[in-house]
Structure formats: structure tokens, C-alpha cells
Amino acid sequence: MNKNFVWKFLRKTASINFSIAILLIITFFCILGSVIEQDKAFSYYSSKYPNYDLLIKLLGLDHVFRTWWFIMVLTIFIFSLLLCTFSTQLPSLKNARRWKFMYNQRPSNTNRYYLGDTYNSQYSFTNIVYSLIRLNFFVFYRNNSIYSYKGLYGRIAPIFVHFSIVIILLGSVFSSFTSFVVQEMVPRGEIFHLKNIIHAGFYSHLSSDTFFRVNDFLIDYNSSGLIDQFFSSLSVYFDNKLSLNNKTISVNKPLIFHQITLYQTDWQVDAIRVKLGISKLIQKKFIQTKISGKSCWLSTFSISDNNQVFFIVFDLDDNILVSNTSGIVLGKVHLNEKFYINTTPVILKDMIVSTGLQVKVDPGIIFVYIGFFVMILSTFVSYISYSQIWIYDALNSLECLGSTNRASLFFEQDINYLNKIYSYYLFFMFNPITKVDQILT
Numbered sequence: 001m002n003k004n005f006v007w008k009f010l011r012k013t014a015s016i017n018f019s020i021a022i023l024l025i026i027t028f029f030c031i032l033g034s035v036i037e038q039d040k041a042f043s044y045y046s047s048k049y050p051n052y053d054l055l056i057k058l059l060g061l062d063h064v065f066r067t068w069w070f071i072m073v074l075t076i077f078i079f080s081l082l083l084c085t086f087s088t089q090l091p092s093l094k095n096a097r098r099w100k101f102m103y104n105q106r107p108s109n110t111n112r113y114y115l116g117d118t119y120n121s122q123y124s125f126t127n128i129v130y131s132l133i134r135l136n137f138f139v140f141y142r143n144n145s146i147y148s149y150k151g152l153y154g155r156i157a158p159i160f161v162h163f164s165i166v167i168i169l170l171g172s173v174f175s176s177f178t179s180f181v182v183q184e185m186v187p188r189g190e191i192f193h194l195k196n197i198i199h200a201g202f203y204s205h206l207s208s209d210t211f212f213r214v215n216d217f218l219i220d221y222n223s224s225g226l227i228d229q230f231f232s233s234l235s236v237y238f239d240n241k242l243s244l245n246n247k248t249i250s251v252n253k254p255l256i257f258h259q260i261t262l263y264q265t266d267w268q269v270d271a272i273r274v275k276l277g278i279s280k281l282i283q284k285k286f287i288q289t290k291i292s293g294k295s296c297w298l299s300t301f302s303i304s305d306n307n308q309v310f311f312i313v314f315d316l317d318d319n320i321l322v323s324n325t326s327g328i329v330l331g332k333v334h335l336n337e338k339f340y341i342n343t344t345p346v347i348l349k350d351m352i353v354s355t356g357l358q359v360k361v362d363p364g365i366i367f368v369y370i371g372f373f374v375m376i377l378s379t380f381v382s383y384i385s386y387s388q389i390w391i392y393d394a395l396n397s398l399e400c401l402g403s404t405n406r407a408s409l410f411f412e413q414d415i416n417y418l419n420k421i422y423s424y425y426l427f428f429m430f431n432p433i434t435k436v437d438q439i440l441t
Contacts, residue, residue: 014083022077029073033064039181039199066176066201074169085162096155101145102390102401111402124398127425128391134421135414137389144393149386154405157382164375171367179362180204185354186214187270191237194359204361209239210260215246217267217355219316227315230267232355259361266356269297269313272320275347283352286313303341313351320348387411389418 012018036056037044045053045062060067128146132139137148180200186192191213194206215233222228229250236244236257249255255262269286276282286297291312299311309330312321322330322339333339338347387404404411 010083010087013080014087016084019077019080019084022073022080025073026070026077029064029070032061036061036064038063038065063199065172071173071176074173078166078169081162081166085159089159089162093155093159096149096152096386099140099142099147100388100390101140101142101147101392103143103145103392104394124426125391125393128398128418128422130425131418131421132389135417137387146391147388148391149388151384151386153381154384154386157378157384160374160378161382164371164373164378167371167374168368171364171371173364174367175201175362175364177201177203178205178364179360180206182359183265184357184359185266185268186212186357187352187354188214188217190214207258207260210258211237212262213237214355217353219267221315221317230264230355232264232357234262259363261360261362263358263360264355265358268354268356269316270352270354272299272311272313272351273349274301275349277344281349284311286311301341309341311348316351316353385410387414389415 037048040062042053042057045056049056056062060069064070125141125144125146129139129141132146132148135150137150138152139146139148178201181198182194183196183198184192184194191211193208193211197206200206213235215235217230217232219230220228231248231250233246233248234244234255235242235246236255238258244255244257247255249262249264251264254264268288271283271285273281273283284299284301286299289296289298294314297313301309301311303309308325310323310325312323314321320333320335322333324330331339333348335348335350338345340346383406385404385407388402390401392399400415402411402415
């Protein structure tokens with residue numbers, strides 16, 4: 001009884017209905033993880049979902065793809081795919097490779113096809129074998145019976161589809177345990193380590209021997225004055241040695257070094273250095289705001305107890321607006337240009353700009369890419385038709401039976417070509433003018 005229960009359980013788990021049900025559950029969890037923002041602080045969920053923040057934390061909905069229940073569902077799905085592969089797909093492939101000769105029976109899944117009337121026991125089987133080989137069939141002969149097939153790759157491909165899905169899922173689970181994501185906002189000219197961790201897997205490793213330097217940050221503007229692209233020039237130090245110097249990255253063009261990938265994500269203006277008089281140098285912080293719906297950075301500079309001027313930066317083209325407390329623009333100045341405030345010479349020496357970088361380490365991504373590549377390739381291959389033809393001697397005539405699992409019109413065309421080539425071998429084998437290729441057109 002126990003054996004019967006286990007066998008029924010395994011058969012149920014390997015069924016297509018069970019796999020589809022598990023896949024729908026995984027899809028629901030993925031949608032849930034896409035709707036609810038992942039890896040945010042608890043205060044974020046408290047403000048956005050005030051009635052469900054504790055439930056989100058309790059169920060782990062803030063990190064759906066790393067929860068034990070999501071990984072458990074993936075494991076069940078992998079187990080179901082492997083059971084289906086070994087209990088259904090592999091036996092089906094083994095059966096497809098088995099020679100299946102016929103002599104007088106006609107299976108229900110086959111169709112009868114007409115071959116030429118002429119029958120010659122000395123030549124007919126030889127000619128039909130050559131005809132089938134001409135059409136790229138694998139041919140087997142025994143006791144006046146022929147079995148042939150082609151398109152076996154179409155039966156192998158579903159097995160690789162299953163294995164590719166397993167590779168993708170295992171790669172995703174491996175990534176969740178070993179990957180980490182770091183976000184950094186680094187001023188130009190600064191050296192930084194990876195510290196601001198956004199996500200880290202249970203078995204992820206953050207290298208302490210690798211650090212980076214932001215050499216420069218640049219922005220390209222289009223003809224309309226809008227940002228076209230922004231760039232960061234980076235240097236990489238590994239084991240206290242310069243390993244990569246002045247590598248420029250931009251949006252969609254990351255830097256990859258020892259499985260560490262650095263993406264260009266954002267930028268900001270932090271502060272401005274101001275020279276007052278002859279030698280006094282001060283630094284004023286910028287805050288980001290919007291003026292008339294346009295993003296900008298604003299810094300205040302007090303010139304008396306009740307009076308201030310504002311430095312306004314819209315972009316990094318060296319143009320800085322100077323405004324008073326009434327919002328009136330007093331002028332536009334450039335970096336290192338001298339101007340006066342109440343007879344005091346002022347020079348804006350430099351703007352401190354930070355570049356936003358996202359650093360990712362994901363050892364499992366290579367398995368995901370390989371899995372998707374195999375799945376796409378095997379999916380296309382699975383559309384190859386698997387066709388079989390049986391021919392046997394039936395009372396001074398050739399009985400032809402055939403079947404295909406898809407593309408029946410192409411199979412009918414193969415049978416038509418088979419008839420033409422077979423007729424050619426019977427009637428024109430001694431004619432040097434006619435060629436086989438000509439009768440297929």
C-alpha cells in the first residue's frame with residue numbers, strides 16, 4: 001500500500017496539471033513581488049501601507065524572492081520537472097529510437113499512403129531505401145519490412161527545455177543566496193569602498209581588497225539643452241595595486257571587474273567652493289529642489305543678518321545663477337569668474353559633484369543566461385516534426401504507412417516526394433538525362 005501511495009504521489013507530481021498549478025503560484029508570487037517594492041526600509045512600508053506594514057514584514061513580502069516559502073515552491077516545481085523528464089520524456093525518447101517494424105498490422109495513429117503501382121521484388125525495397133535516404137530519413141530494413149524516421153531532435157528538445165528551466169530556477173536561487181547590491185553616491189576625485197549595502201544574500205561575500213576611485217564626472221547635453229548622457233571615469237584598485245585605470249562608464253555601459261559590475265545610475269551637485277576676498281575659502285552645501293517644475297540645486301549665502309543671495313545650478317555647463325531673496329536674478333557667472341557682493345570680490349572656484357553608482361555581484365546570473373539560451377534554442381528545435389514511415393511487403397505490393405506529430409502538410413509533401421523519387425528509381429535509373437533534383441521541382 002505504501003508503494004502504491006508513493007507511486008501515485010510521484011505520478012501526480014509529474015503530471016502537467018500539477019506543474020501548471022505550481023507555475024501559476026510562482027507567477028502570482030512574482031506579481032506580488034513586482035507590485036510591492038522590494039528591499040525598502042520598514043518606515044517606507046509603514047508610510048505607504050499603514051494597515052499592512054506588519055503583515056508585509058511578517059510574511060517577508062518586502063523580500064519575496066528570498067523567502068523560504070518562495071524557494072520551497074521553486075524546489076517543488078524543479079522536482080516536478082525532473083520527475084516529468086525522467087518518467088515521461090526520457091522513456092518517450094527511448095521509445096522513439098526503438099526500431100518498430102510492421103508486417104500486417106496498422107496502428108490507429110497512422111495513415112495509409114499510396115506508392116507507385118509497379119512492384120519488383122528485386123528492386124523495390126532497394127529503391128525505396130534510397131528514396132527515403134534522399135529525403136533525410138534514417139532507414140532500417142528487416143525481412144521485407146522498412147522502418148524509417150526523421151526529426152528525432154524534435155523529441156529530444158522538450159527534455160532540454162525542462163533542464164533549461166531547472167538551470168534557470170537553480171541559478172535564481174543561487175543568486176538569491178550569493179549576490180549583493182551596493183548603492184554609492186561618490187564625490188568626484190574620491191576613493192570609496194563598498195559599504196552602502198542594499199541587498200546581500202546569506203552566503204554573499206564582500207571583498208575588502210577591492211576599492212575604487214572616481215576620477216571625473218561629465219555630462220553631455222543635446223542641442224535642446226537636455227541631458228543626453230552622463231559619464232564617470234573610474235579606476236579600480238585590487239590588493240593595493242592599480243588594476244584598471246580611467247575606465248569610462250555610462251548608462252547602459254557598465255564596468256565589469258572580477259564579477260563585480262558597476263552601473264552608472266544617477267548624479268547630484270553636493271556643494272560649491274567659494275573664495276571670498278583674497279584668501280578666504282568656504283564651502284556651501286547645495287540642496288536639490290524644483291523651480292517652475294525644473295530640477296535644480298540651490299545654495300544660500302548670507303551677506304548680512306537680513307539679506308541673502310542664492311546660487312542656483314540647473315546643469316553642469318559652468319553657468320551659475322545668482323539671485324536675491326526676492327527671486328530676482330542678479331546675474332549669471334561662471335566658475336573662476338570674479339564678481340562682487342557689496343564690494344567684496346567673490347570667485348566660485350569649484351562645484352563638488354557626486355556620481356551615483358550601483359555595484360552588483362551576482363555569481364548565479366551566468367547560469368540564468370545559459371538556461372535561457374538553452375531554453376530558447378531547444379524551444380525552436382522542439383518545433384521540428386518527428387515523422388515515421390513503415391513500408392512492408394503485402395501480396396506483391398508495397399504497403400506504406402506514416403505518421404507525424406506536427407506539420408502534417410509538410411509530411412504529405414515528403415510522401416509526394418517519396419513517390420516521385422521512387423518512381424524515378426524504378427523507371428529512369430538507366431536514363432542519363434533525367435536527374436533526381438529535377439523531379440522534386
